[in-house]
Amino acid sequence: MTTFRVLGMTCSHCVGFVTEELETLPGVESVRVDLPTGMVALVTDRWIDPAAIRTAVEAAGYEVEA
Incomplete structure (x- = not known):
């Protein structure tokens, strides 16, 4: 599982x-x-490059908290 915060x-x-x-x-x-917190949890069956996650979130029009 990977967790991160999305802003906006x-x-x-x-x-x-x-x-x-x-x-x-x-x-x-x-x-x-x-x-309410902006926290996102991804359940995956393999490692996903954080840059790919950031790109996907940005494609949706939002930002991953640094």
Whole structure:
């Protein structure tokens, strides 16, 4: 499991955009988002490059906290 904070999500639509992008990454089994904290948990069946995660989140229009 990989966890990180996404900045800028304010509603369920935001969660949907981020989830949709992250689900396209190879090896992602599930995505769990806690909107109030911005925390995202990825359950994967393999290691995923953090740069790929950042790119997917940015494609959804948001930012991964550094």
